[in-house]
Amino acid sequence: MTMPSTPYMQGDSEDSDDEQGHRPATGPAYSGGFSSSSDAIAEILEGLTEPQREAVLHDEGPMLVLAAAGSGKTRVITRRIARLVHLGVPPWAILAVTFTNKAAGEMRERVLSLLGHDPRLTRGLTVTTFHALCARLLRRYAERAGLKPDFTIYDSGDQASLCKKVIEGLQLATSTWPPRSALSVISNAKNDLMGVESFAASASDFYNKTIARIYAGYEKALRAANAVDFDDLLVITAKTLQRDAEVRQECQRRWRYLLIDEYQDTNHAQFVIASMIAGASSKQEQQEGTPAEAPPAFAGGFSSLSSSAARSPAGPSIFVVGDPDQAIYGWRGADVSNILEFEEHYPGARTVALGENFRSTAPILATADHLILHNKRRKHKPLFTSKAGGEPVEVVLCRDEHHEARLIADWLRGLHDEGEQHATRTMPSSPAKRRGAEQQSESVAWRDMAVFYRTNALSRVLEEALRDAAIPYVIARGTAFYDREEVRNTLSYLRVVANPADNISLERIVNTPTRGLGDAALSHLEAFASAEGEPMLEALHRASEVRDLSPRALKGAQNFVALINAWTAGGTFMGAQIGSSLADLVARVIDESGLRGMYKKQAETSKSDADAQRLDNLDELISSARQFETTYDPAADPALESSPDHQLLPPMLAMLRAYLESVSLVADADAVDPAQGAVTLMTLHAAKGLEFRAAAVVGLEEGLLPHSRSFESPAAMEEERRLLFVGITRAMRRLLLTNAAYRTLRGMAERTIPSRFIDELDPAHARISNQASVLSGLEGTRWVDGSEGNLDEGASRLGRPSRFGSRPGSSSPGGPQSGRGDWPSDIRTTDAARRLTSPGGTSDPSFVPEPSGDTPPFKVGQRVRHPQFGSGVVRSISAGVNARAVVDFAQVGRKTLVLEYARLTAER
Numbered sequence: 005m006t007m008p009s010t011p012y013m014q015g016d017s018e019d020s021d022d023e024q025g026h027r028p029a030t031g032p033a034y035s036g037g038f039s040s041s042s043d044a045i046a047e048i049l050e051g052l053t054e055p056q057r058e059a060v061l062h063d064e065g066p067m068l069v070l071a072a073a074g075s076g077k078t079r080v081i082t083r084r085i086a087r088l089v090h091l092g093v094p095p096w097a098i099l100a101v102t103f104t105n106k107a108a109g110e111m112r113e114r115v116l117s118l119l120g121h122d123p124r125l126t127r128g129l130t131v132t133t134f135h136a137l138c139a140r141l142l143r144r145y146a147e148r149a150g151l152k153p154d155f156t157i158y159d160s161g162d163q164a165s166l167c168k169k170v171i172e173g174l175q176l177a178t179s180t181w182p183p184r185s186a187l188s189v190i191s192n193a194k195n196d197l198m199g200v201e202s203f204a205a206s207a208s209d210f211y212n213k214t215i216a217r218i219y220a221g222y223e224k225a226l227r228a229a230n231a232v233d234f235d236d237l238l239v240i241t242a243k244t245l246q247r248d249a250e251v252r253q254e255c256q257r258r259w260r261y262l263l264i265d266e267y268q269d270t271n272h273a274q275f276v277i278a279s280m281i282a283g284a285s286s287k288q289e290q291q292e293g294t295p296a297e298a299p300p301a302f303a304g305g306f307s308s309l310s311s312s313a314a315r316s317p318a319g320p321s322i323f324v325v326g327d328p329d330q331a332i333y334g335w336r337g338a339d340v341s342n343i344l345e346f347e348e349h350y351p352g353a354r355t356v357a358l359g360e361n362f363r364s365t366a367p368i369l370a371t372a373d374h375l376i377l378h379n380k381r382r383k384h385k386p387l388f389t390s391k392a393g394g395e396p397v398e399v400v401l402c403r404d405e406h407h408e409a410r411l412i413a414d415w416l417r418g419l420h421d422e423g424e425q426h427a428t429r430t431m432p433s434s435p436a437k438r439r440g441a442e443q444q445s446e447s448v449a450w451r452d453m454a455v456f457y458r459t460n461a462l463s464r465v466l467e468e469a470l471r472d473a474a475i476p477y478v479i480a481r482g483t484a485f486y487d488r489e490e491v492r493n494t495l496s497y498l499r500v501v502a503n504p505a506d507n508i509s510l511e512r513i514v515n516t517p518t519r520g521l522g523d524a525a526l527s528h529l530e531a532f533a534s535a536e537g538e539p540m541l542e543a544l545h546r547a548s549e550v551r552d553l554s555p556r557a558l559k560g561a562q563n564f565v566a567l568i569n570a571w572t573a574g575g576t577f578m579g580a581q582i583g584s585s586l587a588d589l590v591a592r593v594i595d596e597s598g599l600r601g602m603y604k605k606q607a608e609t610s611k612s613d614a615d616a617q618r619l620d621n622l623d624e625l626i627s628s629a630r631q632f633e634t635t636y637d638p639a640a641d642p643a644l645e646s647s648p649d650h651q652l653l654p655p656m657l658a659m660l661r662a663y664l665e666s667v668s669l670v671a672d673a674d675a676v677d678p679a680q681g682a683v684t685l686m687t688l689h690a691a692k693g694l695e696f697r698a699a700a701v702v703g704l705e706e707g708l709l710p711h712s713r714s715f716e717s718p719a720a721m722e723e724e725r726r727l728l729f730v731g732i733t734r735a736m737r738r739l740l741l742t743n744a745a746y747r748t749l750r751g752m753a754e755r756t757i758p759s760r761f762i763d764e765l766d767p768a769h770a771r772i773s774n775q776a777s778v779l780s781g782l783e784g785t786r787w788v789d790g791s792e793g794n795l796d797e798g799a800s801r802l803g804r805p806s807r808f809g810s811r812p813g814s815s816s817p818g819g820p821q822s823g824r825g826d827w828p829s830d831i832r833t834t835d836a837a838r839r840l841t842s843p844g845g846t847s848d849p850s851f852v853p854e855p856s857g858d859t860p861p862f863k864v865g866q867r868v869r870h871p872q873f874g875s876g877v878v879r880s881i882s883a884g885v886n887a888r889a890v891v892d893f894a895q896v897g898r899k900t901l902v903l904e905y906a907r908l909t910a911e912r
């Protein structure tokens with residue numbers, strides 16, 4: 005398993021040589037530094053449309069680029085950065101912020117290549133995410149922000165454990181007060197910069213009053229553990245910037261050009277951070293209560309970069325790009341009014357619209373456009389391309405999730421093996437015409453294809469189908485590696501080493517492997533720690549003072565403390581035993597903690613692959629530390645910067661903290677690695693900003709997409725529509741949308757209702773095919789509940805017409821209109837149908853699986869006959885239990901048939 009890249013990017017900070025060497029003269033920003041070559045500028049402007057040029061060439065002052073999907077917003081940001089540098093703006097004065105580490109990495113790469121990878125032009129350039137920026141600022145200004153510099157960043161799992169303890173400590177039942185629900189309310193409050201007191205003051209009912217108590221306890225516990233959660237990274241930074249003029253001024257002096265991508269998804273805290281760094285407009289200053297006049301320059305840190313704190317009379321150079329139609333994080337507190345009201349926040353701001361889409365074909369754009377027109381709260385921006393042609397969007401209704409997954413696998417395989425013009429095998433069209441098209445089309449590489457879904461739970465069945473079809477894939481779940489039990493355990497040891505107050509991590513591993521510190525011993529230790537007002541680790545140190553501790557537990561505590569002391573040289577990190585290698589420290593922790601021994605024994609006993617894999621993952625973690633070590637630059641570590649308190653920070657401890665921070669900030673989208681040569685599976689949320697030649701969106705069903713939590717709120721429903729819009733607009737050339745008539749969720753197979761969004765697609769550009777109840781794909785399948793999976797029933801329950809079944813020219817010979825009388829008499833149930841039976845098992849007794857050997861019964865190119873479809877030619881065939889053949893039939897076009905049920909015979 006490979007790990008996603010971490011957000012520490014080399015050069016992601018100032019560099020002192022550079023500061024001196026390329027410091028511009030005081031005065032106008034463009035006066036000094038590099039000579040600007042007109043050739044280089046011409047190259048930067050090459051291929052841009054007129055409005056794109058206008059945005060790139062914009063000089064000083066605020067600018068808003070409000071433009072549709074795929075119109076070049078991100079491209080404009082990268083070109084603008086390159087242009088600024090060529091004009092003489094020092095790279096360290098530029099701060100570009102995006103939403104994922106991956107996007108930041110790509111943006112950086114694009115800028116580096118525009119600047120010819122010349123380190124003089126790029127050193128000190130900051131391209132980062134909001135969270136990584138904040139983590140960096142908080143390390144640097146920890147004390148001023150009210151934190152200790154060795155703080156730990158808690159992820160959602162840690163947060164849930166901590167919140168659970170708080171809820172239990174308040175004598176509340178976690179069944180009535182689920183920690184994750186409480187955390188969601190707390191998170192929203194934090195992102196609105198609402199602290200414990202103001203939340204408590206505004207709480208009027210029992211529910212909110214109780215949440216206020218949980219919030220207070222949770223905050224107290226976080227600070228006691230010297231930890232921050234993800235929201236805190238933003239919130240504490242925003243508040244520090246608002247409150248502390250020196251910190252604010254330092255940031256403003258350092259970063260004179262701020263560029264933000266995907267601005268539509270900023271929340272209030274991010275908005276404040278951006279405006280504080282940009283130099284708030286007068287309106288903002290009035291609102292936030294910050295002084296308009298800057299105090300004298302702060303002597304240390306960034307202020308040495310430039311004595312020119314004077315801002316342009318044109319206003320702060322904040323340059324934001326975004327598309328309100330792609331605002332998909334409202335549920336997490338993002339506020340689209342940040343972009344809609346940009347001109348109010350920054351009077352005099354210039355606005356540019358970009359217009360033309362350069363990513364997708366006309367049918368894909370028309371589909372996206374038609375869908376988003378159903379949102380009422382929006383200003384319409386046309387989506388158009390000057391390119392002609394393009395395949396229609398394919399929409400296929402499948403029987404169940406297994407059918408859907410196999411259909412997707414076939415589609416991907418077809419694009420890969422036969423090229424872009426490959427039509428869905430289930431689509432009717434003349435085989436001759438299609439063959440002609442196939443000859444012209446180029447194969448689509450696996451890495452250029454993606455499958456999107458609304459929730460992660462949908463990925464499992466897809467994975468199975470892709471594995472069966474031997475299609476390489478990666479799941480963009482960046483945190484997955486670091487979430488594995490063995491990896492988390494190791495990281496928990498490391499976190500205790502880095503932050504002795506981290507009780508949550510300590511409790512996770514203090515008795516893993518077992519060392520006599522069971523629940524009873526822990527509660528004695530906890531009681532002692534809480535009475536003394538000390539962290540748990542201190543209680544372990546003083547275990548001999550803890551009453552009622554068994555001799556075994558006492559021994560266990562002493563052993564544990566001895567381990568930690570050995571790794572930290574008694575907490576100093578200065579001893580000879582602490583080498584300079586982070587990887588060596590990680591290896592020591594794995595070995596000496598007993599984790600490796602424990603997992604080894606487990607693997608030997610169980611002989612399972614999964615357990616053997618755990619040992620590999622431990623080694624992979626050591627490699628990740630080694631990799632980090634090679635890219636880590638102490639000069640770029642904010643914790644080692646000028647603040648006198650940090651001067652003494654042992655280098656090993658600084659590196660360990662930076663490593664743990666980088667691991668905490670990994671996000672799902674970071675795992676997308678086009679170099680991997682694999683199809684990407686990811687959530688729609690993680691897909692934003694990306695593009696793929698071919699993309700499929702699965703699960704277009706009521707309750708899934710739109711998600712059930714949006715049913716009650718028109719605003720949330722519009723956000724769901726935007727989410728599908730984002731998915732659709734990722735596709736460059738081919739797009740497939742699917743749903744399933746039956747889906748097993750939480751262990752129950754349920755009849756689904758097709759998504760209302762399907763009815764909102766443009767029929768002129770979509771080819772819709774109902775495969776749920778037709779004799780294609782899974783030949784001879786019948787549902788055990790007697791239904792044929794006709795979706796009209798579901799649709800009519802919603803009181804709206806459905807295209808399925810009523811669409812003329814339906815691809816199926818049976819069609820959804822066909823009654824049961826159309827089914828062949830020797831019908832059999834499929835695996836899927838059997839899964840639909842009750843747990844007691846009432847599956848069709850006539851089902852007798854036919855033996856299927858490893859050798860396919862037909863050859864590619866062979867002529868075959870199907871009782872209903874007539875004569876055809878086998879195009880491809882697979883072996884095994886679920887062997888399937890792709891057959892081009894003269895009358896009905898291409899079909900994928902499950903051989904076991906298809907009743908194909910060789911034609912002579």
Ligand code: ATP
Pocket residue numbers: 051052053056071072073074075076077078079080327330361362363692693694695733
């Ligand atoms: P999104 O809204 O999805 O974030 P975006 O507006 O940021 O999209 P980009 O990703 O910058 O759009 O560009 C979309 C695609 O169009 C990219 O492949 C980009 O290289 C290409 N592109 C942008 N502008 C031009 C242009 N002037 N000429 C040719 N291709 C372009």
Ligand code: MG
Pocket residue numbers: 077078079265693
């Ligand atoms: Mg973009």
